[in-house]
Amino acid sequence: MTTHPLRQWLTQRGWTQRQLAALLGVSESLVSRWLRGHRSPTAEQLAMLVDAGADVVRIAVDARSDAEAAIEIARRVPSANLCIDLQENYRLAELLAPHVAKLRYNPGHLHHHEREKPWREKVRFLAEQALAGDCAMRIGVNCGSVDPAKVADYEKGDSISPMLDSALEHAAWLDELGFTRYVVSLKDSDPLKVIEANRRFAEARPDVPLHLGVTEAGLPPDGVIKTRVAFEQLLSRGIGDTVRVSLTVPNPRKGEELEAARSIIDDVRHGRTRSVVHYDRSGLNIISCPSCSRVENEAFVELAEEVREMTRYAAEHAITIAVMGCRVNGPGETDDADLGLWCAPSYVNLKRGEESLGAYPYDEIIPRLREELDALIATRG
Numbered sequence: 001m002t003t004h005p006l007r008q009w010l011t012q013r014g015w016t017q018r019q020l021a022a023l024l025g026v027s028e029s030l031v032s033r034w035l036r037g038h039r040s041p042t043a044e045q046l047a048m049l050v051d052a053g054a055d056v057v058r059i060a061v062d063a064r065s066d067a068e069a070a071i072e073i074a075r076r077v078p079s080a081n082l083c084i085d086l087q088e089n090y091r092l093a094e095l096l097a098p099h100v101a102k103l104r105y106n107p108g109h110l111h112h113h114e115r116e117k118p119w120r121e122k123v124r125f126l127a128e129q130a131l132a133g134d135c136a137m138r139i140g141v142n143c144g145s146v147d148p149a150k151v152a153d154y155e156k157g158d159s160i161s162p163m164l165d166s167a168l169e170h171a172a173w174l175d176e177l178g179f180t181r182y183v184v185s186l187k188d189s190d191p192l193k194v195i196e197a198n199r200r201f202a203e204a205r206p207d208v209p210l211h212l213g214v215t216e217a218g219l220p221p222d223g224v225i226k227t228r229v230a231f232e233q234l235l236s237r238g239i240g241d242t243v244r245v246s247l248t249v250p251n252p253r254k255g256e257e258l259e260a261a262r263s264i265i266d267d268v269r270h271g272r273t274r275s276v277v278h279y280d281r282s283g284l285n286i287i288s289c290p291s292c293s294r295v296e297n298e299a300f301v302e303l304a305e306e307v308r309e310m311t312r313y314a315a316e317h318a319i320t321i322a323v324m325g326c327r328v329n330g331p332g333e334t335d336d337a338d339l340g341l342w343c344a345p346s347y348v349n350l351k352r353g354e355e356s357l358g359a360y361p362y363d364e365i366i367p368r369l370r371e372e373l374d375a376l377i378a379t380r381g
């Protein structure tokens with residue numbers, strides 16, 4: 001998606017949507033509508049992905065204006081099977097379900113709004129909307145946003161069991177509701193965790209289709225390699241029904257995700273999997289998100305590339321650096337990395353583990369990251 005001129009203008013001047021809304025005396029959602037009024041690039045990108053062979057295309061929506069834009073996009077590109085990522089606003093399902101092929105919800109996000117309402121009621125609402133709208137659903141469990149109640153039930157170092165528990169619980173509840181048209185995904189940025197989580201789920205519920213993906217796999221070729229590690233182990237065991245390769249590449253190059261997916265599937269089909277029998281986690285690991293509609297500064301992809309270039313000297317060190325595109329998931333999804341960057345419209349936040357080290361302009365962050373990386377290497381010897 002190209003950046004809307006108004007968003008560029010806001011970003012360059014350090015304005016937020018909220019500030020502009022206050023100045024103009026209009027609602028924030030109206031500003032959001034203006035920003036998203038430039039809809040055709042999304043439809044064009046969608047058509048490009050369909051042409052590249054995407055069977056399902058996922059779009060994230062946060063607000064009613066996003067949902068209306070998604071419906072318009074579904075109308076403009078009827079050949080696309082749209083999967084809508086409901087993010088935190090699960091009630092938008094009512095509007096969207098009749099127009100799209102699938103709704104995706106994240107069990108962890110259901111706790112962010114209407115906290116007093118039990119999650120089972122929210123899922124019941126989603127299932128009713130999906131039934132009424134004749135669409136499918138995905139229970140999308142993600143390592144960075146697991147249901148907090150599940151996390152509390154397990155040891156701190158065990159990140160797989162809470163994901164698994166959450167996915168199994170939601171699947172059982174949909175079964176109880178009589179809603180059977182659903183698929184489950186369990187994603188992590190670590191391919192070995194993706195393998196374990198999906199193997200354990202498939203053992204417990206071999207009847208439920210699985211959508212596979214390594215989230216925040218990062219820039220190619222590393223992102224493709226990480227994904228290949230996971231997919232080879234799973235697909236070769238008959239686990240996995242749909243796949244997504246998530247790469248940090250500019251939007252016009254998103255077709256590369258499809259090419260990578262096809263090539264991995266083809267290799268597995270023909271037994272060409274011997275090249276990846278061991279995943280070496282002893283060196284530098286850079287994870288970065290694939291970007292989505294929440295990216296507020298498209299310099300993010302360039303930044304991820306600069307991080308990779310600058311950090312090449314540290315290739316031998318077992319350090320994880322996370323680069324995330326937005327302020328919604330960025331703060332949480334960088335917690336487990338040794339060093340983390342998450343992008344706001346006009347500055348980049350730097351973290352060491354869970355500790356914040358401050359916010360820096362885009363043109364100052366790389367030397368600052370280098371300082372922290374050097375310090376970390378010196379500490380670890």
Ligand code: SF4
Pocket residue numbers: 289290291292293294295324325326327328329330333
């Ligand atoms: S971290 Fe990246 S992929 Fe995840 S919501 Fe933010 S911009 Fe989108």
